[in-house]
Amino acid sequence: MRALHMVRAYRPAGDSVRQAKGAIPRRLAGPFRRAAAAMVLCLCTTLLPAFAAHAEDGYDLWLRYRPIAGAESTGYRAHATRLVAGDATPTQAATRAELLRGLSGLLGTEPVVAAGVDGDGTLIVGTPASSKPIAALKLKTKDLGREGYLIRSVRVDGRPATVIAANDDIGAMYGAFHYLRLLQTRAPVDALDIREAPRTQLRMLNHWDNLNRHVERGYAGESIWDWHKLPDYLDPRYTDYARANASIGINATVLNNVNASAQQLTPMYIAKAAALANVFRPYGIRVFLSARFSAPVEIGGLKTADPLDPAVRKWWADKADEIYRAIPDFGGFLVKANSEGQPGPQDYGRTHADGANMMADAVKPHGGKVIWRAFVYSHETPDDRAKQAYNEFVPLDGKFRDNVMVQVKNGAIDFQPREPFHPLFGAMPKTPLMMEFQITKEYLGFATHLAYLGPLFEETLEADTQVRGLGSTVAKVVDGSLHKYALTGMAGVANIGSDRNWSGSHFDQANWYVYGRLAWNPHLSARDIAQEWTRMTFSNDADVVQPIVGMMMGSREAVVDYMTPLGLHHLMGRSHHYGPGPWVEGGPRADWTSVYYHRATKDGIGFDRTTHGSDAVSQYAPPVARAFDDAAKTPEQFLLWFHHVPWDYTTKSGRPLWDELVHRYSQGVGYVGGMRHTWNGLRGRIDAERHAQVATFLAIQEKEAKWWRDASIAYFQTFSQRPLPEGEAPPEHPLEYYESLEFPFAPGNG
Ligand code: BDP
Numbered sequence: 001m002r003a004l005h006m007v008r009a010y011r012p013a014g015d016s017v018r019q020a021k022g023a024i025p026r027r028l029a030g031p032f033r034r035a036a037a038a039m040v041l042c043l044c045t046t047l048l049p050a051f052a053a054h055a056e057d058g059y060d061l062w063l064r065y066r067p068i069a070g071a072e073s074t075g076y077r078a079h080a081t082r083l084v085a086g087d088a089t090p091t092q093a094a095t096r097a098e099l100l101r102g103l104s105g106l107l108g109t110e111p112v113v114a115a116g117v118d119g120d121g122t123l124i125v126g127t128p129a130s131s132k133p134i135a136a137l138k139l140k141t142k143d144l145g146r147e148g149y150l151i152r153s154v155r156v157d158g159r160p161a162t163v164i165a166a167n168d169d170i171g172a173m174y175g176a177f178h179y180l181r182l183l184q185t186r187a188p189v190d191a192l193d194i195r196e197a198p199r200t201q202l203r204m205l206n207h208w209d210n211l212n213r214h215v216e217r218g219y220a221g222e223s224i225w226d227w228h229k230l231p232d233y234l235d236p237r238y239t240d241y242a243r244a245n246a247s248i249g250i251n252a253t254v255l256n257n258v259n260a261s262a263q264q265l266t267p268m269y270i271a272k273a274a275a276l277a278n279v280f281r282p283y284g285i286r287v288f289l290s291a292r293f294s295a296p297v298e299i300g301g302l303k304t305a306d307p308l309d310p311a312v313r314k315w316w317a318d319k320a321d322e323i324y325r326a327i328p329d330f331g332g333f334l335v336k337a338n339s340e341g342q343p344g345p346q347d348y349g350r351t352h353a354d355g356a357n358m359m360a361d362a363v364k365p366h367g368g369k370v371i372w373r374a375f376v377y378s379h380e381t382p383d384d385r386a387k388q389a390y391n392e393f394v395p396l397d398g399k400f401r402d403n404v405m406v407q408v409k410n411g412a413i414d415f416q417p418r419e420p421f422h423p424l425f426g427a428m429p430k431t432p433l434m435m436e437f438q439i440t441k442e443y444l445g446f447a448t449h450l451a452y453l454g455p456l457f458e459e460t461l462e463a464d465t466q467v468r469g470l471g472s473t474v475a476k477v478v479d480g481s482l483h484k485y486a487l488t489g490m491a492g493v494a495n496i497g498s499d500r501n502w503s504g505s506h507f508d509q510a511n512w513y514v515y516g517r518l519a520w521n522p523h524l525s526a527r528d529i530a531q532e533w534t535r536m537t538f539s540n541d542a543d544v545v546q547p548i549v550g551m552m553m554g555s556r557e558a559v560v561d562y563m564t565p566l567g568l569h570h571l572m573g574r575s576h577h578y579g580p581g582p583w584v585e586g587g588p589r590a591d592w593t594s595v596y597y598h599r600a601t602k603d604g605i606g607f608d609r610t611t612h613g614s615d616a617v618s619q620y621a622p623p624v625a626r627a628f629d630d631a632a633k634t635p636e637q638f639l640l641w642f643h644h645v646p647w648d649y650t651t652k653s654g655r656p657l658w659d660e661l662v663h664r665y666s667q668g669v670g671y672v673g674g675m676r677h678t679w680n681g682l683r684g685r686i687d688a689e690r691h692a693q694v695a696t697f698l699a700i701q702e703k704e705a706k707w708w709r710d711a712s713i714a715y716f717q718t719f720s721q722r723p724l725p726e727g728e729a730p731p732e733h734p735l736e737y738y739e740s741l742e743f744p745f746a747p748g749n750g
Helices: 002-023 030-053 090-107 132-137 169-184 236-247 267-283 310-326 352-366 385-396 454-462 474-478 509-520 526-537 542-563 622-629 636-642 657-681 688-720 735-740
Strands: 082-085 122-126 149-156 159-165 193-196 202-206 252-254 286-290 332-335 369-373 404-409 433-438 489-493
Touching: 082 090, 090 122, 090 169, 090 267, 122 132, 122 169, 132 149, 132 159, 149 169, 159 169, 169 193, 169 236, 169 526, 202 433, 202 509, 236 267, 267 286, 267 310, 310 352, 332 352, 352 369, 352 385, 352 404, 433 454, 433 474, 454 474, 454 509, 454 526, 454 542, 489 509, 509 526, 526 542, 542 657, 542 688, 622 636, 657 688, 688 735
Parallel strands: 082 122, 122 159, 202 252, 202 489, 252 286, 286 332, 332 369, 369 404, 404 433, 433 489
Antiparallel strands: 149 159, 149 193
């Protein structure tokens, strides 16, 4: 991003002079006009050098490569004065370019590109096949697979060197990014012995991007895919997107929304997708497409999309052939079927397995996969929504083709600030299950709320399904070790858009980052990753890293507290999901209302999912089910998810439930106040541009956290009919005020 960054660094300064001059209204009288113009000019000349030096607008993400202070004296420079790295393939060339960009940025001087080790401090990068010096080292690389790598401090002909070796070009690229990360985070690099290989095979982003560039649940501007100008114009952003993903090991991307348009599969759009695939290929990223199940009818002229109909099967096989002619390494299809109004096999009396297998057969000859989503539920099914995916899919275990994966959201409802792990994890030993996380913060305050999702992802991955005894964690389901899955993977619903900072806020970049790192290794620690990201993104200064990581680690819990404490869920505004809406009821379907989920009455609150209620608990392995069935044994964070309890129920703190609820709401707001305080204390330690935006967003967050608290308390108090605990401020407005607020233009609406 360096080259782009430099170009941009100069342009806005010039532009701003022009715009600023034009912006002074003509009608202003002479002297005032002249004074204003002089002021603008003076402002621009003062700011110009700063802009020219660093446009800290977030575009560079975590790949900023800013100089290491004292790179010489700290010894970093001595380790990479020379670079031996090939450029015979596009991946090798991209790896070498990244190392040159990164090392010259970090070390303040460009390493000499050499053909062999003829000096001290050589960095040797490649594979035994592509690099003679690496072949000569006879390193053990077999167990690293195609994407793994090793980084080791070695001696070649007595000279100290560092080697980054892999079996394949892409492994070497991942190793190069790892090496740069070591420098970026100021890790020691003089005695390296690192072996790394990804723990999952498919590490994928799901873009919910429409062809008109609207991003469903997107809060970072419009889609980065400029479909209209593709395939001819390739925005340099596509390359930077690929670099950023490769730097964290993401190797697959689904370009379009799961609520898919059949148009995506027409020749015109296949050509556009192929152009993107060409950009991504050197970075090890494969393109997938969301496929609309009824495409054979909509764009194929058939009368049916019945998966058992020979003409339909042939249509998909032909379509797959056509796609593979344009994109030889096409990954396959992602499918949302018979969910939220999408077409699917059940429209023809067939099962999800019938649908998935038909498409799997179409891509199989080309080595493609079908990723079938388990996010299915219907308001016509008279059962708890939380139970429906399990009921639908568990009977199909073992009935899918071997190139089908079933993609399961982390929880059984829908990406809430907190959900217990989905009961499907552990329940389908014969079907590879992929994890689906949501990186974009549809239910966590959009882009302006600072919520680091590492702890959310980690909490789910570490949850113990207990299906094969203690320690049968969700992470072990996902990495395939528990059930010996032949295919493994993780998907994250992207938070990427065309906003200059990619994710809509500087801190939301951390959610893209942590997702990628956990997809690579679901056993990593969210805190360690936050540290890494902070060092790469803001500063290596301990006085900066520590407070930022502290803020981040508690930030998601704060959102849980001020939105949906104690296991409450799905209480946000209708459709757009912005702001509180616990009063939402009526409308087309009960399972799209809030009252369906919180079930507050004068007697109490919460959804009874015990054996006496909807019995959702019985979808978990017996020991887990027993714990969730008993309010006293249920972790309090899930209390109202599984239990309907009276308002005076004694919680773990000793407070009655109502008091505890109010306490949590206030605690959440208080945490945001604390983050503002911490952030203000970092003024001057972080560039002014990013500091100011984060400060403003935190102010928005505090205002909205209070709004959530006040509206929720005002609403639930009509049921609890209890006074506020002592010291708790009453809501600022009456309930009717909160209920009257409308947001027809909230972003991201479906
Ligand atoms: C929900 C979103 C909706 C998506 C759906 C899905 O509100 O926009 O289409 O998930 O995952 O969270 O299919």
